Amino acid sequence: xxxxxxxxxxxxxxxxxxxxxxxxxxxxxxxxxxxxxxxxxxxxxxxxxxxxxxxxxxxxxxxxxxxxxxxxxxxxxxxxxxxxxxxxxxxxxxxxxxxxxxxxxxxxxxxxxxxxxxxxxxxxxxxxxxxxxxxxxxxxxxxxxxxxxxxxxxxxxxxxxxxxxxxxxxxxxxxxxxxxxxxxxxxxxxxxxxxxxxxxxxxxxxxxxxxxxxxxxxxxxxxxxxxxxxxxxxxxxxxxxxxxxxxxxxxxxxxxxxxxxxxxxxxxxxxxxxxxxxxxxxxxxxxxxxxxxxxxxxxxxxxxxxxxxxxxxxxxxxxxxxxxxxxxxxxxxxxxxxxxxxxxxxxxxxxxxxxxxxxxxxxxxxxxxxxxxxxxxxxxxxxxxxxxxxxxxxxxxxxxxxxxxxxxxxxxxxxxxxxxxxxxxxxxxxxxxxxxxxxxxxxxxxxxxxxxxxxxxxxxxxxxxxxxxxxxxxxxxxxxxxxxxxxxxxxxxxxxxxxxxxxxxxxxxxxxxxxxxxxxxxxxxxxxxxxxxxxxxxxxxxxxxxxxxxxxxxxxxxxxxxxxxxxxxxxxxxxxxxxxxxxxxxxxx
Amino acid sequence: xxxxxxxxxxxxxxxxxxxxxxxxxxxxxxxxxxxxxxxxxxxxxxxxxxxxxxxxxxxxxxxxxxxxxxxxxxxxxxxxxxxxxxxxxxxxxxxxxxxxxxxxxxxxxxxxxxxxxxxxxxxxxxxxxxxxxxxxxxxxxxxxxxxxxxxxxxxxxxxxxxxxxxxxxxxxxxxxxxxxxxxxxxxxxxxxxxxxxxxxxxxxxxxxxxxxxxxxxxxxxxxxxxxxxxxxxxxxxxxxxxxxxxxxxxxxxxxx
Numbered sequence: 001x002x003x004x005x006x007x008x009x010x011x012x013x014x015x016x017x018x019x020x021x022x023x024x025x026x027x028x029x030x031x032x033x034x035x036x037x038x039x040x041x042x043x044x045x046x047x048x049x050x051x052x053x054x055x056x057x058x059x060x061x062x063x064x065x066x067x068x069x070x071x072x073x074x075x076x077x078x079x080x081x082x083x084x085x086x087x088x089x090x091x092x093x094x095x096x097x098x099x100x101x102x103x104x105x106x107x108x109x110x111x112x113x114x115x116x117x118x119x120x121x122x123x124x125x126x127x128x129x130x131x132x133x134x135x136x137x138x139x140x141x142x143x144x145x146x147x148x149x150x151x152x153x154x155x156x157x158x159x160x161x162x163x164x165x166x167x168x169x170x171x172x173x174x175x176x177x178x179x180x181x182x183x184x185x186x187x188x189x190x191x192x193x194x195x196x197x198x199x200x201x202x203x204x205x206x207x208x209x210x211x212x213x214x215x216x217x218x219x220x221x222x223x224x225x226x227x228x229x230x231x232x233x234x235x236x237x238x239x240x241x242x243x244x245x246x247x248x249x250x251x252x253x254x255x256x257x258x259x260x261x262x263x264x265x266x267x268x269x270x271x272x273x274x275x276x277x278x279x280x281x282x283x284x285x286x287x288x289x290x291x292x293x294x295x296x297x298x299x300x301x302x303x304x305x306x307x308x309x310x311x312x313x314x315x316x317x318x319x320x321x322x323x324x325x326x327x328x329x330x331x332x333x334x335x336x337x338x339x340x341x342x343x344x345x346x347x348x349x350x351x352x353x354x355x356x357x358x359x360x361x362x363x364x365x366x367x368x369x370x371x372x373x374x375x376x377x378x379x380x381x382x383x384x385x386x387x388x389x390x391x392x393x394x395x396x397x398x399x400x401x402x403x404x405x406x407x408x409x410x411x412x413x414x415x416x417x418x419x420x421x422x423x424x425x426x427x428x429x430x431x432x433x434x435x436x437x438x439x440x441x442x443x444x445x446x447x448x449x450x451x452x453x454x455x456x457x458x459x460x461x462x463x464x465x466x467x468x469x470x471x472x473x474x475x476x477x478x479x480x481x482x483x484x485x486x487x488x489x490x491x492x493x494x495x496x497x498x499x500x501x502x503x504x505x506x507x508x509x510x511x512x513x514x515x516x517x518x519x520x521x522x523x524x525x526x527x528x529x530x531x532x533x534x535x536x537x538x539x540x541x542x543x544x545x546x547x548x549x550x551x552x553x554x555x556x557x558x559x560x561x562x563x564x565x566x567x568x569x570x571x572x573x574x575x576x577x578x579x580x581x582x583x584x585x586x587x588x589x
Numbered sequence: 590x591x592x593x594x595x596x597x598x599x600x601x602x603x604x605x606x607x608x609x610x611x612x613x614x615x616x617x618x619x620x621x622x623x624x625x626x627x628x629x630x631x632x633x634x635x636x637x638x639x640x641x642x643x644x645x646x647x648x649x650x651x652x653x654x655x656x657x658x659x660x661x662x663x664x665x666x667x668x669x670x671x672x673x674x675x676x677x678x679x680x681x682x683x684x685x686x687x688x689x690x691x692x693x694x695x696x697x698x699x700x701x702x703x704x705x706x707x708x709x710x711x712x713x714x715x716x717x718x719x720x721x722x723x724x725x726x727x728x729x730x731x732x733x734x735x736x737x738x739x740x741x742x743x744x745x746x747x748x749x750x751x752x753x754x755x756x757x758x759x760x761x762x763x764x765x766x767x768x769x770x771x772x773x774x775x776x777x778x779x780x781x782x783x784x785x786x787x788x789x790x791x792x793x794x795x796x797x798x799x800x801x802x803x804x805x806x807x808x809x810x811x812x813x814x815x816x817x818x819x820x821x822x823x824x825x826x827x828x829x830x831x832x833x834x835x836x837x838x839x840x841x842x843x844x845x
Contacts, residue, residue: 040626043635047643052837054815057794058645061786063703073705078716085713085720088705198826238818265635275628297628361827365812366819405793405812417765418671418785419758423809427677430810456707508716 002294007306008032011293013278013322014314016101017561018547018568020256020264021160022311024230025572027267029580034305035270035313036295038277039067039098043257048104048247056404060245065105067095072458074317074465078506079447080334084466086456092508093515094245095315099274100256102315102515103561107244107369107401108220108253110163111558112154112566114380115147115183120443120554123381124391132391136472137446139337139344140391141553144525145534145570147183153569155186157562161254162226162234165189165218179215179374181382194223194237194371199355199362199434203398204373206492212375217397219370220254230263241402243369253369273297279460281310281326281544290328290544296460308583309543309575312521313568316550320450320520321465329531329540332449334468340531342450344519345467346555347507349394349440349475351483353490354410354499357432364403364434372399372437378485379557380441390477392441394557396486399437403430410435413499434493436486440479440503441557442518445472450520470506479503516560521550523567526589533587535574536567542585545571645837648692648799655695655726656687659748663733664690666750670757671788678809679802681788689791689800690729699726712776719779725787732780735771736764796836803841807834814840 010026012019012035019035026033042048042065058064067090075084096102116123120140125133133140157163167188168178193216196204204214221237228234237252251258264270275298282291282304292306312319323329323341332343376382379393402408410433411425453466471479483502490498524530527539536551538544547568549560556563574586629636653661664687674680681687693699701724713720723731737748740760746752749760763769765785767778791800793807795815801807807814814834822830833840 041629041631041636043637045637046641049642050817052642052645054817055645055795055837057790057798061790062698066703068703069705070701070703076717078714082714083711085711085717086705086707087717088719088721089703091718195823197823201826236820238820239823240817240819262635265631265633268633270632272631273628274631275626298626299628301628361829363822363828363830365816366822366830403812405807405810406790409810418761418788420673420675423672423675424677427809430812455709506716509718510716 002302002304004304004306007292007308008034009307010309010311011036011305011307012311012313013293014038014101014312014318015099015256015272016096016313016315017103017256017565019313020103020260021565021568022313022547022572023270024260024264025569025576027264027270029576030269032269033271034307035272036276036278036293037099037272037274039101039274041274042098042100042104042247044247044249044251048249050249053246053249054240054242056406059105060404060407063090063094065096065098065245065247066090067097072464074467075453075456076467076469076509078468078470080468084453084468086464087509091510092513093517094512095317095515099272103255104247104257105245106561108161109370109559110158110161110165110218110220110562112182113147113556113558113563114181114382116381117556118143118145118147120391127381128385128391132385136474138472138474139444139446141344141444141522141524141529143553144523144530145567149534150563150566150570151183151186153566153573154562156569157565158187159190159229160259161220162190162222162228163218163220163254164191164194164223166193166216168215177215179376180213181376181379189218191223191226194219194221194368196373197363197366197371197400198360199364199400200371200373200398202493203434203436203489207373207375207489210488210492212377212489214373214375217370217372217374217399219368221368221370222252228259230260232259232262234258237368239366239368239371241365241367241400241404244401277460278322279325279462281322281328283326283328283541287327288541290541309545312544312546313548316517316520316548317450317465319546319548319550321452323521323531323546324452325462328538328544331451334447334449337446340522340529342520344444344522344553345448345450345469345517346442346444346519346552347469348514348516348555349442349471349479349503350513351438351440351479351503352501353436353438353483353486354501355434355436355490355493355495356410356412356429356497356499357434358496359432361431362400362434363431364400364408367400367402369401370399371401372397374398375489378482388477388481390474390481392443392474392478392557394438394440394478394482396482396489397437397439398434398489400434405430410499412497436490438479438482438486439557439559440475440482442555443472443474444519444554471503476503516549516555518549518552518555518560521546522553523551524553533585533589534570535586536571537586539585539589543583545575547571645795645797646696647797648689653688653691655691655699659737660730660733661687661691662750663737663748666757667761667784668788670754670761671785672792679805681792683802684792684800684805685802686788686791686800689794689798690787692799693787693791694726694729700724721776721779725783728775728780728783731773732771732775732777735773735775736760738773739769739771797838804834804836
């Protein structure tokens with residue numbers, strides 16, 4: 001039987017970005033907070049010191065910092081007519097674990113969604129008609145929150161991370177050198193942009209010649225030393241090319257470790273428990289209130305932690321699973337379209353264009369997680385979709401995250417994958433190639449959802465999460481159109497040749513795409529269409545809050561981290577200013 | 590090194606503030622990653638302990654510990670076709686890839702430490718990826734036996750290693766495409782994909798893992814290895830970066 005512990009004000013389930021943000025915010029408000037993380041403690045000098053952090057085999061291919069799926073994975077299928085089978089090895093997405101989680105091994109690509117991205121249904125319907133948002137069984141929704149409401153919280157995250165970049169829109173005034181399509185910003189970035197290597201520079205020139213609007217990628221990689229509002233200090237990035245999938249040994253990448261923990265761990269009202277996995281949220285008999293969480297530690301001991309408030313701050317897939325396992329909210333049924341938990345799972349629609357030069361040395365090993373020049377001309381509704389047959393878009397980035405040779409050797413079209421011909425192509429092209437990343441939106445659709453698997457169970461005997469997902473025709477059309485736009489820029493760089501890697505066929509779990517899983521615990525303006533309100537508060541159990549990209553009703557053509565962080569800050573604000581005074585629903589359903 | 594050390598961390602290190610770590614009884618490490626270490630309760634400061642760096646588990650010793658002599662013969666012959674040797678750069682055999690593969694299969698990777706191998710085990714669609722009960726080490730063992738059996742039954746040679754190079758290539762292409770069907774419950778395509786991936790890993794990973802001998806594969810392509818700082822080279826567009834490759838243990842010729 002579980003041992004019952006002393007009650008606390010709030011528990012955090014999972015300790016990545018949203019756990020760190022909520023921990024800091026709630027502890028500063030004087031709450032007694034306990035955070036549970038099922039993975040291990042991790043910190044820079046011990047776990048990713050500069051002496052051994054740049055290890056492609058260990059971190060990328062042996063998944064040393066990622067979720068170990070041998071204990072707990074999920075099952076996957078492309079549609080309801082298939083039998084879902086376990087994801088037996090990580091591939092398409094690289095789930096985080098441990099303190100800091102994905103915030104440790106992300107690239108640091110920091111994006112705000114466009115103002116119109118929060119109005120996916122109403123804006124596109126108004127401009128392109130009803131069919132534009134309902135075709136292909138799409139189930140896109142408005143978010144129930146606006147860019148204007150989120151802007152101060154995006155700014156909070158920029159200040160926390162020390163984002164390096166150049167504003168393109170300050171208080172509505174377009175700024176030279178930034179992204180002219182972005183929503184108005186209240187502040188310039190805290191740090192200037194990163195320096196650009198050869199490839200991104202050539203990309204920017206070519207894009208400008210075509211009339212596009214190139215700008216440096218906003219990034220949580222430090223262009224210079226920075227001290228954030230919590231007093232945490234970071235050092236300037238050395239462009240070593242090992243961000244993505246790696247921890248930074250140099251305190252140069254924003255992470256919960258580098259930005260929040262040194263401050264938060266000094267607070268006497270904060271406790272972090274590692275190797276402790278929350279099994280479920282416990283509810284009162286009427287299921288209207290959470291009483292706390294039951295967790296098991298790595299020694300196999302089970303505990304009940306009573307709490308006034310439960311914050312689900314694990315990854316999307318775990319948050320949704322905990323909601324389902326705990327009986328919070330009505331599960332989504334794709335046949336009837338009723339229910340909400342698990343609804344509107346979405347992903348990211350990725351493609352790329354490789355560029356090969358005969359004589360120019362790109363030196364791809366000089367890189368950083370968000371070292372890129374980008375164009376946003378074809379993202380969201382930044383362009384006229386009339387007659388194109390799709391909504392959404394992508395940013396196109398001439399990007400060099402690094403030149404790690406197991407993963408990142410590009411070879412020309414029709415080069416075999418092995419043999420002398422492959423080896424010669426690798427030797428010839430490694431230093432002289434470059435890649436454009438097309439980072440596309442993913443619209444939600446009726447048949448794409450998350451629920452509990454009927455067959456497979458984890459080491460605790462709980463049903464695994466089941467993911468049913470495939471790209472819609474909308475996203476294929478978007479991706480093809482965007483890949484063609486990227487190819488135009490690639491050709492304008494005057495290379496020897498290019499190679500298009502289009503997004504074709506059904507979603508596959510094997511090749512790495514992105515760890516940008518979204519939806520399943522979506523936000524909205526009423527309990528019929530969403531799991532949580534605009535403050536990420538459960539409509540059904542108002543002392544439960546569900547953080548993260550699970551709240552996205554569909555995914556925009558940007559990396560999700562800044563948006564999910566801004567949502568967490570907004571939630572914390574509402575908890576502090578309203579909920580604590582009068583615990584209960586923050587929005588009337 | 591110019592690493593910026595967090596001020597509070599520095600205070601902690603020199604000021605001797607006690608970090609409140611209360612580890613309860615240690616459970617046996619189940620797996621690398623979550624639920625693999627004793628539970629900790631962390632409060633009051635960032636914990637840090639001397640001598641606890643999570644250093645990489647390099648390969649040790651010499652000779653094969655996982656492969657039988659028959660299996661080693663197959664591996665050496667096959668990787669020599671996947672990455673052949675010539676004047677452009679080392680082949681996989683010359684880069685010591687067979688030794689790398691042996692140590693990987695003898696260790697956590699071979700045991701499937703990061704694989705979910707629970708049942709049931711239907712075959713699934715190609716999009717559902719790896720679907721086998723075999724751990725990587727078990728898959729290699731079963732696949733090598735199945736390939737040699739296929740060669741004996743269909744190609745008139747005793748083993749894969751005894752085939753002419755062109756016939757070896759043809760068979761490997763058949764495994765790659767899945768046109769060649771193997772017995773013993775082995776999915777040829779899955780095995781080939783893993784084998785090719787692991788071969789490239791041995792060819793290009795840091796030499797501490799036993800392959801990439803003398804960083805020959807890095808020299809061939811021009812990758813400088815685990816280099817810490819390129820700041821001075823970021824805006825020197827198109828120039829050749831003159832650094833010779835360096836691994837975690839330095840480079841050949843370094844005095845230790």
